[in-house]
Amino acid sequence: MKKHSVLLKEELCxxxxxxxxxxxxxxxxxxxxKAMIRDELCIDxxxxxxxxxxxxxxxxxxxxxxxxxYKYPIALVPPSFYGQFKGLNPARVRVALYELGFKxxxxxxxxxxALSRKTSEFLASNPGIYIxxxxxxVVRLIKILYPELTGHLIPFKAPTDAMGxxxxxxxxxxxxxxxxxxxxxxxPCPGKNTNIFDPVGIENSPIDKTIxxxxxxxxxxxxxxxxxxxxxxxxxxxxxxxxxxQSGGEVQLLHEQVQDYSxxxxxxxxxxxxxxxxxxxxxxxxxxxxxxxCEFGCVGGVFNVVNPFQARSDLRRLxxxxxxxxxxxxxxxxxxxGKFEPLQIGRLDxxxxxxxxxxxxxxxxxxxxxxLDCAACGAPDCKTLAEDIVTGVASRTDCIFLLRKQxxxxxxxxxxxxxxxxPVMKKEKTDGKVG
Amino acid sequence: MQxxxxxxxxxxxxxxxxxxxxxxxxxDILRKLGVPSDTSRRVTIVTYELEMNxxxxxxxxxxxxxxxxxxxxxxxxxxxxxxxDVEQAFQPGYxxxxxxxxxxxxxxxxxxxxxxxxxxxxxxxxxxxxKSKFIASVYF
Numbered sequence: 001m002k003k004h005s006v007l008l009k010e011e012l013c014x015x016x017x018x019x020x021x022x023x024x025x026x027x028x029x030x031x032x033x034k035a036m037i038r039d040e041l042c043i044d045x046x047x048x049x050x051x052x053x054x055x056x057x058x059x060x061x062x063x064x065x066x067x068x069x070y071k072y073p074i075a076l077v078p079p080s081f082y083g084q085f086k087g088l089n090p091a092r093v094r095v096a097l098y099e100l101g102f103k104x105x106x107x108x109x110x111x112x113x114a115l116s117r118k119t120s121e122f123l124a125s126n127p128g129i130y131i132x133x134x135x136x137x138v139v140r141l142i143k144i145l146y147p148e149l150t151g152h153l154i155p156f157k158a159p160t161d162a163m164g165x166x167x168x169x170x171x172x173x174x175x176x177x178x179x180x181x182x183x184x185x186x187x188p189c190p191g192k193n194t195n196i197f198d199p200v201g202i203e204n205s206p207i208d209k210t211i212x213x214x215x216x217x218x219x220x221x222x223x224x225x226x227x228x229x230x231x232x233x234x235x236x237x238x239x240x241x242x243x244x245x246q247s248g249g250e251v252q253l254l255h256e257q258v259q260d261y262s263x264x265x266x267x268x269x270x271x272x273x274x275x276x277x278x279x280x281x282x283x284x285x286x287x288x289x290x291x292x293x294c295e296f297g298c299v300g301g302v303f304n305v306v307n308p309f310q311a312r313s314d315l316r317r318l319x320x321x322x323x324x325x326x327x328x329x330x331x332x333x334x335x336x337x338g339k340f341e342p343l344q345i346g347r348l349d350x351x352x353x354x355x356x357x358x359x360x361x362x363x364x365x366x367x368x369x370x371x372l373d374c375a376a377c378g379a380p381d382c383k384t385l386a387e388d389i390v391t392g393v394a395s396r397t398d399c400i401f402l403l404r405k406q407x408x409x410x411x412x413x414x415x416x417x418x419x420x421x422x423p424v425m426k427k428e429k430t431d432g433k434v435g
Numbered sequence: 436m437q438x439x440x441x442x443x444x445x446x447x448x449x450x451x452x453x454x455x456x457x458x459x460x461x462x463d464i465l466r467k468l469g470v471p472s473d474t475s476r477r478v479t480i481v482t483y484e485l486e487m488n489x490x491x492x493x494x495x496x497x498x499x500x501x502x503x504x505x506x507x508x509x510x511x512x513x514x515x516x517x518x519x520d521v522e523q524a525f526q527p528g529y530x531x532x533x534x535x536x537x538x539x540x541x542x543x544x545x546x547x548x549x550x551x552x553x554x555x556x557x558x559x560x561x562x563x564x565x566k567s568k569f570i571a572s573v574y575f
Contacts, residue, residue: 147466148476279476280458280483281549347469353436355468356502362467387467 003198004042005059005190006049010034012056017375019048019057024268025144029388030378040345043140044191045268045293046302059190061303062209064219067101070182074167075102076160076207079109079245080188080298082318083311084213088224090242090318091235096223100216102184104167109241111163113325114332115156116241116253122154123258123288129278130154130288132250137191137293138271139200139340146275147342154288156334157202159244160185160192164206166332185210188301189294201336212303239322245315247297250290253325262288267295348390362390370401438503441465446486448495457498458483470507474573477553478507481571484546485511491532491546493567506555509571517565525551 015033027041028048035048035056048057067073075097082090090107097105115134123130133139133153142149157165164183171181187193187210199205243249247266251259263286265274271291277283294300299311306314348358365386373381377398379388388394397403441464444457458479465475482500489496489511496513518524527548551557554571561567 145466147472148479150472276455276459279462279479280455281480281553282455282483342472344469346466348467350469352468352470352504356436356439359441359464359467 003039003194004037004044005061005193006037006042006044006046006057007059008035008037009056009058012054014054014056015378016053017378017380018051018053020378020380021375022047022051023380024141024272026380026384028380029394030375041144043137043144043293044189044194045137045141046190047268049190049302059193059212059302061187061190061193061212061215062184063211063215064100066209066211067182067184070208071180072103072171072176073101073182073184074104074106074171076106076108076163076167076183076185078160078186078188078192078298079107079112079242079249080301080304080311080315081186081213081245082242083245083299083315084217084304084306085220085224085314086306086310087314087317089229090237091230092224092227093220094235095227095230096220099223099227100219104171106163106167107238107241108159108163108185109238109244110326110328111159111166111241111332112244112250113238113241113253114328114330115159115162115334116250117325118156118334119154119288120255120258122156124255128152129286132288132290133201133340134158134244134250134290135191135292136195136200137189137268138291140191141268141271141293142275143200143340143343144345145272146279147344148279149275150340150342152278153340155201155336155339157336158195158200161195161199161202161206162332162334168206170331182208184208186213186216187211188213188298188303190302191293201338201340203337213301213305214303217305236326237318237321238326239319240325242315242322243319245297246299246312247290247292247295249297249319251288254288258288261286262290264290264292266292266297266300268293270295348387358390362386365389365396368396368402369399372401374400376400436502436504438501438508441500441502441507443497443499445497446489446495448490448493450490454487454490455483457486457500461500465507468502471575474507474575477573478509480553481550481573482509484550485509485569485571488546488550488569489513496567504575506572506574509554509569509573511567511569511571513567515564515566517563517567518559518561519563521559521561 013034015030017030019035020028025041025043027038028035085093094105129152131152168181172178185207193210196205196207243252248264251262251264265271296308296312300308349355366383369382371382377385379385385394442461461482462479486498493513494515499510501508523529525547550571555574556572558570
């Protein structure tokens, strides 16, 4: 079964180990000169896509052409999408999306606003520390590397999922046949694409397909040329919800009392640093954490066309137009059917005693390795190579320094052996004289 | 399983730059061993607080973490100067940390309180002018 959306184009990979060293979950190893991804560890943060100079790491989504394969296609537009059009009126962008064949174009910002209200209420009546579960990459990171913090993930669906469910339900209520409905998310990141086949917190994804912003961008620009401007009253824009498109926007919509005890952190490496502190109980006075895997939040998603600085600035200006949230007949179901469950990944052995033995072996291997973390072995650092050796997927000779030392030792043995030649041959070397 | 050492590390007085290193490595080890996440969290917090306690208040010391089938035991030993009033030291909010330490966000007087809160059993040997020894256990 497919577990993640980030893939490798083997023919482009040079085996340079840049992605290996930058992967927050140490999910990549270079094998046979190619940077292979370990399925169970990949959280689709797309750091490898960002760092690869050869564009060997990539991710695939559906295209605008796929919209026509459904009789009733619905577009879900995330807040960050509006950061791609130089501050153009969001209603205008929506008209262009209708032009591309969507029967409905729905702002995820509406669900974001509703979720903000729900989060404020939840925090007012539930003591304790909570982490936003809206970024699926953060949820996966916590499940894998910080299993002890899964209980702190707020038990709500992400706005995209809640909006998708509502959109589908509303369409069916209108008399549309379920099989005709195709829910498309215009995604800024591979992480949201993974939700389709591996959703977080829910059983089945309400979203049928995602279309990467890169895939949709030019079609939208062309459709903008063909369509007319629209009066804002006709298509109200949930401006405040648009703030969710960048880091800090979620906290900004919480009740003031909650805001004072909230913190927004973005960028996977900084999120990791924060979670490290949180796991040793070293952050005081914060009740709610808005965490985004991408720097600057969703506008920093790897599928976006416009750079995150520009998008952030444009989105901020759009948000400033908002006066109040759009009060709607809620109709969202944000409650998760169950809890977020931690994943047990990275165990040396299922049995504690045997795991302890392997831990001792691991320490021995670490002591033997040079500790230079050069990654020439294909693992990100010496400690990880040691782990791979102990779990049987790598060997000491994968380390070029150990290999070199072994060859040196071997050469020494060989040269020593030269002087151990049989007497008949020694005679030749001494030029006929017996010494 | 017999009691075995998971980690043993010397800790220097005032070495804030390395503060938290022992508990970070320990957390990683516990994950590799498949220790349940709740147990791991408690052991990590207890170790971190004891580690910081040595850095902030003592003349230096050592942390040893042991594992057996029943429990994980964190032992923190230091070179003094000892705690004159143990009961007071465990009061939430009580702190003898100086302004420099507080300026870095430490010394809020919750450290030892947290050790007690997150461990299942705790023994303390100390006294004015003596070396201190904490033994905190977290049961599986």
